[in-house]
Amino acid sequence: MRASLLQIDVNEGESVESRRRRVAALVREQAGADLVVLPELWTTGAFAYDGFADEAEPLEGPTYEAMAKAASDAGVWLHAGSIPERDPEGPLYNTSLVFSPSGEPVAAYRKIHRFGFDKGEAVLMAAGEDLVTVRLPETTLGVATCYDLRFPELFRGLVDAGAETLVVPAGWPERRRAHWTLLAQARAVENQAFVLACGTAGTHAGVPQAGHSIVVDPWGEVLAQAGAGEQVLTVEFDPGKVAVTRDQFPALKDRMLGLAAPRR
Numbered sequence: 001m002r003a004s005l006l007q008i009d010v011n012e013g014e015s016v017e018s019r020r021r022r023v024a025a026l027v028r029e030q031a032g033a034d035l036v037v038l039p040e041l042w043t044t045g046a047f048a049y050d051g052f053a054d055e056a057e058p059l060e061g062p063t064y065e066a067m068a069k070a071a072s073d074a075g076v077w078l079h080a081g082s083i084p085e086r087d088p089e090g091p092l093y094n095t096s097l098v099f100s101p102s103g104e105p106v107a108a109y110r111k112i113h114r115f116g117f118d119k120g121e122a123v124l125m126a127a128g129e130d131l132v133t134v135r136l137p138e139t140t141l142g143v144a145t146c147y148d149l150r151f152p153e154l155f156r157g158l159v160d161a162g163a164e165t166l167v168v169p170a171g172w173p174e175r176r177r178a179h180w181t182l183l184a185q186a187r188a189v190e191n192q193a194f195v196l197a198c199g200t201a202g203t204h205a206g207v208p209q210a211g212h213s214i215v216v217d218p219w220g221e222v223l224a225q226a227g228a229g230e231q232v233l234t235v236e237f238d239p240g241k242v243a244v245t246r247d248q249f250p251a252l253k254d255r256m257l258g259l260a261a262p263r264r
């Protein structure tokens with residue numbers, strides 16, 4: 001299976017509209033890949049909180065339209081990263097979109113763990129509640145977004161729902177790049193799954209981005225990692241390695257569920 005992670009440079013020098021056109025063209029150039037992955041909030045920037053309300057789109061807004069068309073033009077499965085979604089009821093969500101090679105929407109995932117503690121996304125957006133998996137011909141994707149990477153129970157839930165390839169669009173800051181690489185490998189090893197984690201490059205809202213998008217195999221080996229700048233990271237991998245790893249080193253079968261709290 002061939003996957004291309006598009007590590008987009010997100011900065012204020014480029015308008016959202018122009019970036020959308022540029023990214024659609026980049027997706028089209030990936031014809032021949034099976035799966036293309038974009039980062040989190042690449043239209044606005046994950047830290048450009050001031051723009052969330054103005055740039056928020058309905059689910060089937062301009063980014064949806066452009067990405068559905070780009071996926072079908074390229075004939076690829078497209079994880080189109082996430083958009084600031086404005087729900088008709090009012091709240092904003094950080095919502096990832098997945099399209100089939102014919103441009104059909106196959107999944108929308110609203111980020112469950114919002115980042116920022118008492119500010120930013122954590123107060124401006126509502127939390128999603130549902131785990132999302134997507135069946136592809138070669139593998140089942142489990143989707144998560146950026147800060148979700150710190151919450152292993154979410155990924156275990158995805159694995160229990162059948163996920164074999166964990167896709168994580170992000171806008172991870174350079175300051176915590178070491179955590180990014182470490183957590184991507186940890187999620188791969190503990191879940192015996194591929195991890196495809198696609199970040200952004202550049203600086204927006206004064207926050208330099210980590211880049212260093214990464215693909216990790218179910219044994220924790222890094223198959224490919226990008227540098228800091230805008231880059232297309234293309235990797236070939238064998239989805240069958242998940243079943244082989246889980247069969248030959250069946251640690252997932254040794255899970256002890258429902259452990260009791262310590263006695264006092």
Ligand SMILES: O=C(O)CCC(=O)C(=O)O
Nearest residue numbers: 046115146147171172176
């Ligand atoms: O967890 C982190 O260090 C970064 C998370 C983040 O930037 C996000 O979720 O937007």
